Amino acid sequence: MPQFLNTNDADFDTRFAALLEMKREDAPDVDDTVAAIIADVRARGDAAVIELTAKFDRLSLTPETLAFTPEEIASAIGQVPAVERDALELAAERIRAYHVRQRPEDARWTDPDGAELGWRWGPVSAAGLYVPGGLASYPSSVLMNAIPAQVAGVGRLTICAPTPDGISNPLVLLAAHLSGVDTIYRIGGAQAIAAMAYGTGTIAPVDKITGPGNAFVAAAKRRVFGKVGIDMIAGPSEILVIADADNDPDWIATDLLSQAEHDESAQSILITDDADFAQAVARAVEAQLQTLPRAAIAGPSWRDFGAIITCSDLSEAATLSDRIAPEHLELCVADPEALFAKITHAGAVFLGQWTPEAIGDYIGGPNHVLPTARSARFSSGLNVLDFMKRTTVARMTPAALKAIGPAAEVLAASEGLGAHGASVAARLARLNADEG
Amino acid sequence: MPQFLNTNDADFDTRFAALLEMKREDAPDVDDTVAAIIADVRARGDAAVIELTAKFDRLSLTPETLAFTPEEIASAIGQVPAVERDALELAAERIRAYHVRQRPEDARWTDPDGAELGWRWGPVSAAGLYVPGGLASYPSSVLMNAIPAQVAGVGRLTICAPTPDGISNPLVLLAAHLSGVDTIYRIGGAQAIAAMAYGTGTIAPVDKITGPGNAFVAAAKRRVFGKVGIDMIAGPSEILVIADADNDPDWIATDLLSQAEHDESAQSILITDDADFAQAVARAVEAQLQTLPRAAIAGPSWRDFGAIITCSDLSEAATLSDRIAPEHLELCVADPEALFAKITHAGAVFLGQWTPEAIGDYIGGPNHVLPTARSARFSSGLNVLDFMKRTTVARMTPAALKAIGPAAEVLAASEGLGAHGASVAARLARLNADEG
Structure with a gap:
């Protein structure tokens, strides 16, 4: 069972503080290994990348086969069933439509002293997107990383996506194609980050690197930061659902599990103003865990890091929410706009009971790359501005x-x-x- | 003498590449020391901060005297001569007027499928600004860091400014006052960054830390990144001047020296399409170095890292400029707007011969905290958005x-x-x- 807290309990403050401070990720210290890999790629270029790919991905490449050929991409895309292709195309279209509105405006004016002032935005020239291999190879993440870059006007878009044992995901290649990316290297790990940051004989260097990855990828991104720009270093996913009693406990349980199933380190929290509803949701989660395909992941996440908090009223819920500063926040209440107005810190907000968070993962339009681990206090989800920079001007x-x-x-x-x-x-x- | 390059020379590409790769900063590796200081401040709070301040700044404090009192601030401000106060007030007013225009807009719309989408911007709740002590204690930097935060709507603004041997800079206190900051701690180094990131008994933690600092401060900012947001890690300053022959060589020489005098690691580069003008500027720099007060700093900077590049035409100059991606770029040419249109990467651009870069350092309005070391390829100068975050919304x-x-x-x-x-x-x- 997850933790149950009640704001009326004497030990609530202590337990809530402990919940906020809970260490969910035990990232291995791979920094020395990563430093050596980066140095190797800088020194030996393609040869190092090819050796490391043989070692880690059991895949034998040459400089000529580092990238997928257009024929390989076309062939893989041809395998995608029409229903999946249609869904991915709709997602791409909706994500593009949302992000186009984020394009910033240039400005120029003359002030009362006669000084001409302003700024001009421009895209980075080249961006590299990392796409993890294996289980975490999500075509939706390709869209979420590549489309903002494409909308920003980035001139050259590269993807690195490892293919352990040579196995690639046709949907990832289709997502790249739909996002305007045609250069896809089948490499991964710290060696891919190093290759994109510094370039090799075959791989042209980029100016900005984004995308999720394992501990090696995260450590490599930290190390190349400064040489190139990077996006945030994402932690395990989180959801906070604020729900009143006028909800189907089964729906709320499923929403909580939709984060828990990502990762054993994910965290799902419910805040409600109704103690009976809290119990009903807890029972629904247990029932669904009996049949959920990924119960082996969602179960430990829910038991170890899940929490159900009963509070007095929705104002109190908003206050607690801001202390959590959740990555995803569902407001399943009668007047979600009124509650949203009381919220200060959250990555993405989902209003009302017809907006499950999964809509935002795939098809809503807003980005699903969002600030984790309370960083919504000071940072935003991935957006078009992450692929642009502003030059100020004075005359x-x-x-x-x-x-x-x-x-x-x-x-x-x-x-x-x-x-x-x-x-x-x-x-x-x-x-x-x-x-x- | 600085380096002379000519794009017609056979070895130009090699020498230009070497100029770009030149390592100007030999930052000491203080990471272990900084890790220990941060751990100490987290464990012992005020006591650690007070001990470290006694050790490094030779200043004995108590929890009660960590911050300047309102009386101390008022008394220091009262010492500032009227001419300096007026100048600082004009600077604050102009910087505020520029940054107010950077406030972003919220958005909300309903798409053709009936989905309501949008985003909402909000300020970080609390920001901490680091102000170096000693020689690099610049009141102008206080304005440039604090005013964007104030314009963003940051609720609580804190400054940490060390006062070695108890000596403080009245202009720094005045600049803080003009920027709406009334909490100023007389502490510095990694201990100040740790205190702002994690809080102590006396010092409330913040969500975002900005401002320049020495190697200890930079290493501490890197370490607390994730717990809080940080601005860029700034390297030594740079200027690129593109000038045609229709300029006073003395003015251009002074502009080059105005970066060189910051730091022995600073870099000043001139690109011109006229070889005689190139020589005239070089002579003017040498002549001015005879009398410049900070010649002991500007001289080594100019000799070790300065460069004068003669090129065929201004289009070529624009291409070279983009490879440099300069922090500051002066366009002292007949049609600066036309040349600006050819420039892709630069932190701040100064158009025409009546716009010396120093105007931008103090009074123009745009920010003087700018991307160094070619990072203008992917990042922007400090701005209001650095103190805000965007929450996406879907219904x-x-x-x-x-x-x-x-x-x-x-x-x-x-x-x-x-x-x-x-x-x-x-x-x-x-x-x-x-x-x-």
Whole structure:
């Protein structure tokens, strides 16, 4: 059974704090191994990547076979059943439609002193997307990473997706195709991250790397950060459901299990203002675990990290939610908009009982790459801006420089930076001379 | 003398590549020391911070004297001469006016399937700004870090600014005051970063930490990343000036020196399409170095890392500029807008000969915290969005769920995630039953 908490209990604060601090991930320290792999790839390029792929993925490659050929991609895509192709196409279309609205605007204006100011956004030139192999090879994640990059206008999109024992996922290749990616390397691990960051004879380096991965991939992304940009380092998935008694306990139980089935380290929490409903959901979860295909994963997640919190009212639920700062937040209450207005920190919010979180994983449109481990306090889900950067711009006229230059001289002097001041003073002297 | 390159030279590509790869910073590996300091602050809180401040800053504090009192701040501010106060106020006002325009918009719409979608931006609840002590204690940096946070709507703003031997900078306190920060701790180093990330008995933890610092501060920021958000880890400053022959060589020389005087590791590069102008600027730099107050810093920077590149035309200059991806870029040419249109990667651009980069450091309005070391390829200067996060939102109606839910079921099945599919299927079954 999961933990049961009640905000009226004397030990609630202590137990709730412990729940927040619970360490769910025991990431192995692979940093030394990863450092050696990166150094090897930087030194020996393709040869290192090929050796490491033979070692870790039991796959023999040459520089010529590192990437899937167009024929291999077309052939794999041809195997995808029409129903799956249609579903993936609808998902791609809806994700694109959502993210297109995130394209930022340039700005330029002239201020009262005559200074022209503004900024200009532009895409990164090249991005690399990591797609894990094996069980965690999710075509939906390809769409969620690649489409924002494509919408941003990234010129060159590369995917690295390991194919252990040579086994690839046709849906991943189709998702790449639908997202405008045609360069897909069948490599993975820290060696793939190093190859994308530094380049090899065959693999052109990129400027930004995103996508989930195991401990080796995460450590490699941390190490190449600075040389290239990276997205967040994602932790295990989480859901918080706030539900009143006017819900089907079976639906809420399934929603909780839809995070628990991701990973034994995932965390599912229910907050409700009705103690009977809390019990009903707990019973429903137990019942569903009897038949759930991935019960061997969802069960331990629910027992070890799950929690059901009974509170006095929905305002209290909102306060608790902000302390959790959940990755996913379902508001299954009569007036979800009113409750949403009280929420400050959450990655993605799902309003009302007709919006199960799984809709957001696949087809809703918003991104499913979201801040975990309470980082929704300070970060956002993956979005178009992650693949763009802003250049600021300023243009002074002589009049503008006369208006604001003297203050810059004063401040430069106060910071002891003589050339800073002189660069303004020389220009002002010319203006004064011209007028004299 | 700095390096002279000419794009017509046979060895240009090799030398330009070497210039790009030049290692300018030899950061000491202080990671173990920093890890120990962070662990100590987490374990012992105020006591550790006080001990470390006594050790590193030769300053004896108590929990009660960790922060400046309002009286101390008011007294220090009262010492600032009116001319400096006026300059700082004008800078604050202009920086605020620029950043207010960066406030993002929320969005909400209903798509053709009846799904309501959108996002909502919100500020981080609390941010901590690090301000170095000693020589690098720049009031302008206080404004550049604190004002975007204030404009974002951050509820609680904290500054940590070490005061070695108890010596504080009244202008830093005034800049904090003008930026709406009234909690200023006189602590620094890794202990200050740890205190802001984890909190102590006296110091409340924050969600985001920004600001420049030495190797200890940078290593500490890397270590607390994840627990809190951080800004970029800044490297030594850089400027690229693209100038045609129709410029005063003395002005361009001063502009180059205004970066070189920051730091012996700073880098100043001139690209020009006129070989005689190149020589004239080189002579002007040498002449100015005879009298520049900070020649002992600017001289080594210019000799070791400076470069003057002569190219064939301005299109070529733009191509080279994008490979450099400069932090600061001055376009001192007849038609700077036309050249700006050819530039893809730069942190901040200064258009025309009346816009010396120093204007941007102090008073222009755009931020002076900018991406260094070629990271303008993938990142932006500090801005209001760095202190905000975006929550996505989705709300399905029964009709919307019927329209797009089946595709989510198909994709969940293809990824082997049974509860994901079931969470949609259970709701669709109800809808079908209600209609039947």
